[in-house]
């Protein structure tokens with residue numbers, strides 16, 4: 001692998017599971033750019049991760065897409081106390097320091113604390129403690145040629161902050177990440193949103209896990225308001241979507257924003273205008289009204305990736321076209337205006353169809369990134385949907401409530417199906433997730449009501 005240099009990745013302290021997995025967002029990006037990335041210690045839930053890379057160029061490529069990453073610096077030293085760090089910096093080989101200390105290069109040193117704060121005067125004192133570094137250029141606080149970062153890490157618990165940091169780091173900043181895209185794509189300013197629109201941060205992470213890149217063909221079979229298409233198109237994907245909900249795709253559902261509830265949706269509220277809003281219109285192929293249990297796509301359709309958030313049956317119905325009647329006939333004359341009836345589409349069936357569809361239509365090496373809701377007390381990774389042609393390469397949790405969470409699963413297609421339909425292994429919890437959720441809510445309400453009655457009775461009885 002040639003000579004590798006140490007870099008410090010500083011992650012945003014949000015959606016920890018998504019970056020702290022070895023196969024999380026940053027590793028997917030490295031994989032996409034064919035960057036070799038090595039680390040001594042597996043990432044943990046700490047926001048700092050030391051990795052080894054070939055060059056600044058590799059670090060810049062990771063930062064050019066990562067949403068979880070706040071910054072990446074060439075690591076000049078790190079220790080569990082500042083004296084050792086200063087000693088390391090004093091012993092640094094000249095070839096590392098010298099190119100960044102030339103007289104024509106302006107510079108600044110920034111002091112950051114994680115889980116602690118300091119006054120300006122204290123920070124200044126810390127900056128001055130690095131005065132032995134042979135910088136010759138002028139100090140420039142805005143857009144300097146070189147930025148250096150001294151960071152003190154005081155742990156994750158704001159209630160037990162130690163008097164001295166656990167770790168101190170010093171590095172040359174190579175690049176910031178793409179956190180600004182989260183604000184640029186905020187749902188607050190999005191033209192068209194629905195009740196279950198995906199938050200842009202997660203949508204962008206999903207597109208990174210799917211390794212969406214320029215010219216890829218990407219499908220969301222449960223497209224809703226198209227948030228995942230926006231993220232995929234942002235990374236250059238040509239996007240397609242499908243959804244069973246006619247009203248949703250035509251922007252005719254009730255407005256989602258509370259302040260607009262009494263109004264009608266504007267005529268331009270639709271997915272294509274969301275893409276236009278972000279200057280991504282040229283990436284939009286189409287969205288169609290379709291039932292994912294009855295895929296209508298031509299059999300030789302090959303997708304680079306599928307990113308989706310299927311319905312869980314909680315905030316939107318899980319339905320598919322079908323009937324419980326034994327015999328149904330629709331006359332020729334009724335066909336143009338016939339609206340087919342729908343029946344329940346269990347989460348287990350949805351996931352089974354989704355994995356089967358992915359197996360049939362993904363290219364080899366293509367990825368399926370999907371959410372799956374789970375009951376936290378029931379969770380067992382062996383119960384997650386599996387298919388012999390799909391390898392699960394990451395599994396990240398987002399906690400939704402005390403008893404439920406959802407898991408973002410990334411699968412990579414490793415083999416072509418041999419024509420046969422393979423049953424997807426699914427535990428019982430996916431067949432009855434909806435019932436279980438509502439039973440749980442009901443039991444909790446009953447308990448709360450009983451508790452309220454007891455409190456009221458005892459208050460009144462006093």
Ligand SMILES: C[S@@+](CC[C@H](N)C(=O)[O-])C[C@H]1O[C@@H](n2cnc3c(N)ncnc32)[C@H](O)[C@@H]1O
Nearest residue numbers: 197198222224225227243244245291292311319
């Ligand atoms: C969780 S929402 C997706 C939200 C979407 N990611 C967004 O950002 O707006 C799930 C979507 O699946 C759709 N859906 C439900 N059953 C379906 C089916 N059988 N076939 C296709 N879409 C279905 C619902 O209409 C809903 O829009």
